[in-house]
Amino acid sequence: MPTNKQILLDNRPTGEAQASNFKLASGTTPPLKDGEVLVKHHFLSLDPYMRGRMNDAKSYTAPQPVGQVMQGGTVGEVVESRSPKFQPGDKVVGMGGWQEYSVVSADQPGSIRKVDTTHVPLSHYLGAVGMPGVTAWYGLVKIIEPQAGQTVVVSAASGAVGSALGALAKARGCRAVGIAGGPDKCRYVTEELGFDACVDYKQHKDAGSLSKALKEACPDGIDGYFENVGGMVMDAVMLRMNAHGRIALCGMIAGYDGQPIPMAYPQLLLTNRIKLQGFIVSEHMEVWPQALQELGQLVGSGKLRPRESVAQGLESAPEAFLGMLKGKNFGKQVVKVA
Amino acid sequence: MPTNKQILLDNRPTGEAQASNFKLASGTTPPLKDGEVLVKHHFLSLDPYMRGRMNDAKSYTAPQPVGQVMQGGTVGEVVESRSPKFQPGDKVVGMGGWQEYSVVSADQPGSIRKVDTTHVPLSHYLGAVGMPGVTAWYGLVKIIEPQAGQTVVVSAASGAVGSALGALAKARGCRAVGIAGGPDKCRYVTEELGFDACVDYKQHKDAGSLSKALKEACPDGIDGYFENVGGMVMDAVMLRMNAHGRIALCGMIAGYDGQPIPMAYPQLLLTNRIKLQGFIVSEHMEVWPQALQELGQLVGSGKLRPRESVAQGLESAPEAFLGMLKGKNFGKQVVKVA
Numbered sequence A, B: 001m002p003t004n005k006q007i008l009l010d011n012r013p014t015g016e017a018q019a020s021n022f023k024l025a026s027g028t029t030p031p032l033k034d035g036e037v038l039v040k041h042h043f044l045s046l047d048p049y050m051r052g053r054m055n056d057a058k059s060y061t062a063p064q065p066v067g068q069v070m071q072g073g074t075v076g077e078v079v080e081s082r083s084p085k086f087q088p089g090d091k092v093v094g095m096g097g098w099q100e101y102s103v104v105s106a107d108q109p110g111s112i113r114k115v116d117t118t119h120v121p122l123s124h125y126l127g128a129v130g131m132p133g134v135t136a137w138y139g140l141v142k143i144i145e146p147q148a149g150q151t152v153v154v155s156a157a158s159g160a161v162g163s164a165l166g167a168l169a170k171a172r173g174c175r176a177v178g179i180a181g182g183p184d185k186c187r188y189v190t191e192e193l194g195f196d197a198c199v200d201y202k203q204h205k206d207a208g209s210l211s212k213a214l215k216e217a218c219p220d221g222i223d224g225y226f227e228n229v230g231g232m233v234m235d236a237v238m239l240r241m242n243a244h245g246r247i248a249l250c251g252m253i254a255g256y257d258g259q260p261i262p263m264a265y266p267q268l269l270l271t272n273r274i275k276l277q278g279f280i281v282s283e284h285m286e287v288w289p290q291a292l293q294e295l296g297q298l299v300g301s302g303k304l305r306p307r308e309s310v311a312q313g314l315e316s317a318p319e320a321f322l323g324m325l326k327g328k329n330f331g332k333q334v335v336k337v338a
Helices: A049-054 A122-126 A131-144 A160-171 A183-191 A207-217 A232-238 A267-271 A285-300 A314-325 B049-054 B122-126 B131-144 B160-171 B183-192 B207-217 B232-238 B267-271 B285-300 B314-325
Strands: A003-009 A022-028 A036-045 A074-081 A091-094 A101-105 A112-114 A151-155 A175-180 A197-200 A222-227 A241-249 A275-278 A308-312 A332-336 B003-009 B022-028 B036-045 B074-081 B091-094 B101-105 B112-114 B151-155 B175-180 B197-200 B222-227 B241-249 B275-278 B308-312 B332-336
Touching (some): A022 A314, A036 A091, A074 A122, A122 A332, A151 A232, A160 A183, A160 A222, A160 A285, A183 A197, A197 A207, A207 A232, B003 B314, B074 B122, B131 B160, B131 B285, B160 B183, B160 B332, B175 B183, B183 B197, B232 B241, B314 B332
Antiparallel strands (some): A036 A074, A036 A101, A275 B275, B074 B091
16 A cells, blocks of 8 residues: 555636646555556656646536546556456556556456557657547548648647647648747657648737748648647638648647637638538547557657657646646656656 | 620629629620520529629639629520420529520530429529528538437528528428527518527627527527528527537628628537538539439428518619628518519
8 A cells, every 4th residue: 555646636727727726645545456456657648638627617528526636647557456457567558647556447448458668668658659649540530531642730730649640641641731839849840750841830920920821831722630729820720721621629728728719710611611520539439449550650660759748756747737738848748757 | 686684793892792783784695506595584593602702702612703794593484495405485493693584505514404393483493492402401411410309500590591401400300490580580480481499689689698598499409500690690509509519501691791700619619529511512413413302392292381582673683682681581582583
């Protein structure tokens, strides 16, 4: 029964999220029952969707309960098992939350699964070969459905979802164009991730200006758009969409603090006969095996080289999370717990 | 060679369209060449999409050329034929434009087709059993894809598209709810067209208020929405959409004069995982035969009783058109030419 430090949601944000919304707690893990395993977490995943769950609002997932451990993805190692399915030493990915240990019922479908770290580093199962990667895969393959030669744009291109989107689009013969904040991220997007171009949205004050830069980066217009941020960036892309374009709507981080984020030109959806589809990847579990296989191959072969921002120690999770919401991270944000 | 009065687009509107944008002209029809027929128009169709074409803007169709006859659907009678496919007396539907006669190449696919007026009055081939009816059919069947018991909402419900949408939705076992302007139109929508409920948007100053009325009319939420108007009405409906709802985006009449019509809550597309699809029915000719067959049966059997506003004489077309854009018509707007 090791001591188990935890980060709880202490209270809900009003407006911007703050460190004071979180609280550090400490306890011990309960003894295992039959069928349970004890997992020691190595890395926690920090993801933008968690901000939405901190609000007490109708959304695609139930709100994060106040006073309880922040929920989220984890990778780690089985340290004790009362299930024949897992042995101590097994590397596993699950939803252990912001804490050092979790007790998991091994028989519950989808609770944890073993992963192979021969070719893929453990932490990448929280990113490129995990939920963010599958998110990119679903939006591209099932919604955007690009043909070779078409142009696909993704916002937050240097992040966990965006980087996977670029590699998946290139593998399909598309022109991949990213939108990211700042010259370092843009350089990474083109030089390391292999995008054909990247536009720095921080160089543009409004949608019209950003749209002109997109015109240069996308001389044949935009056929598919994977949206992570919303707001001005989305308006700018919509001004460059081709007829019969497709928009996979995955996140609107610009509106997480409750500020209005109106879409300026919805009539473009009509005049360009655009299909726009909102989705959440956890509702499409049927695609995960196929998607994870492709993503694992891309990472294993070096065609997708995801970058990580690693925060050290459980206590650093709230600050790392708040920084990520402001774009301070560079690549997939994780917390190294052990 | 009869004299042929015509209405031309004389100049493009700046802001709201005006009668002075049009000009009456007169000429004679040219002698027929081999394969051509001369059609005497009985009715012209006036449709909201024509307003968009008066602008010199990128849209889904090329702009209406200045100085030329206003283009649009017509029904009439063949009065002279140099084609074996048509005989004088044949009733035909085509795209003859705002004039008394048109000369048509009978061999050009889709130029004109014969129609049967035994069970369906000729003018209805411009409305319920024509382009507006097929527009409703496509949006409902191919985009909204409703299941029996689901709730489908349509704006401009008393119009040509809306009335067909209601009958098609009821035929599929749906709850059909209309949005229309004024008590007369709302009464017609429920009492004559058989919608389950109708909300009068003119009773509401903002999306929040209209949304509350929609909550009463749609106690199980909204699964499918057919959009003709955009703006505040669309915002209100989006606030009541169920998870996995579908929006068929057919028109945004609220923005035809160039005013901004931002979508207030695009994040609802994400949180409710909504599919939104813009479309134009002329790009889906493959569905016309099937759609027209069902629509003809609905009209022939009296299950769809479309209402018409009939303006008298070619010269009345501009005023009737401008009135329709302001919702002054009641049902499908046509012009009786002969």
